[in-house]
Amino acid sequence: MAVSEELKALVNQVPDPDKNGTYVNLDQAKTEKLRQLVPEIHKGGRDAVLGLIDMLVEPGKGSDIKPHFALHLVAVHVTGLADEKARAAFALALASQVGGDRPKAVQQYLIRELQVAGGKEVAETLGKALLDAELCDAAAQALAAIRDGAAEQLLAALPKVQGRSRLSLIKKLAVLRCGKAADAFKQALGAEDPDIRIAGAWGIARIADASAADALLKTADAHQDWERFNESDACMALADNLLAAGQKAEAMAIYMHLARTRTGPAERHIHEAAERALAAPK
Numbered sequence: 001m002a003v004s005e006e007l008k009a010l011v012n013q014v015p016d017p018d019k020n021g022t023y024v025n026l027d028q029a030k031t032e033k034l035r036q037l038v039p040e041i042h043k044g045g046r047d048a049v050l051g052l053i054d055m056l057v058e059p060g061k062g063s064d065i066k067p068h069f070a071l072h073l074v075a076v077h078v079t080g081l082a083d084e085k086a087r088a089a090f091a092l093a094l095a096s097q098v099g100g101d102r103p104k105a106v107q108q109y110l111i112r113e114l115q116v117a118g119g120k121e122v123a124e125t126l127g128k129a130l131l132d133a134e135l136c137d138a139a140a141q142a143l144a145a146i147r148d149g150a151a152e153q154l155l156a157a158l159p160k161v162q163g164r165s166r167l168s169l170i171k172k173l174a175v176l177r178c179g180k181a182a183d184a185f186k187q188a189l190g191a192e193d194p195d196i197r198i199a200g201a202w203g204i205a206r207i208a209d210a211s212a213a214d215a216l217l218k219t220a221d222a223h224q225d226w227e228r229f230n231e232s233d234a235c236m237a238l239a240d241n242l243l244a245a246g247q248k249a250e251a252m253a254i255y256m257h258l259a260r261t262r263t264g265p266a267e268r269h270i271h272e273a274a275e276r277a278l279a280a281p282k
Contacts, residue, residue, distance in 0.1 A: 058105050
């Protein structure tokens, strides 16, 4: 769609960036100008949102700093309104431009703005974006921030992605403490990629899955250096979470294993933490 002259005029009123090309250090006059300008842009509704998006370009293809910043400010503006309908309308307008032919860098930016202003209404769109390797990480981050409806989309996409996309999804499922991902976390322990193994370990720890304790300990025992340290920390976190959940016997078994096996100088912190935990519960 053609960008309206009215919108162009409003965007042109956005103050120039600072000498570093950013809007980090705005003086009071510029801040006040933006405070007045952003609601005016928002009044244009869906057409204004789509117009701002039409003004965005790929990196290296021109300057779009003013519409880029204006779109972000509108995203922040709608989240501050006591108007759920307006926020959802803005988010849906952004989401309508994800997954099409627009440059991937522009779509990534729109997804980051959905992380700011999106809700459950855009979860399905973000779920589809998970299947695009270039958009997956941004979409997973947005879903994890939105939370509502996120786990279902992440779980549905997980069997369909590999590599760094799979890592991103497992990490976000761990952040969400998704109990339905328990099997996926266990399977991740056997992945070839050490980052995926570590992500699976932290998923197990965060959902306090006692049934995976032995597998997690064996995985941590089998590796060295930074992977062993990360997975051992996950073992400690699992034990702590189990103890907090009243599963004392399961927690003590993990602490005892770590106290017995983490005896080298580089693992002193794990050994000492496990010893303290064994001495504490009454």
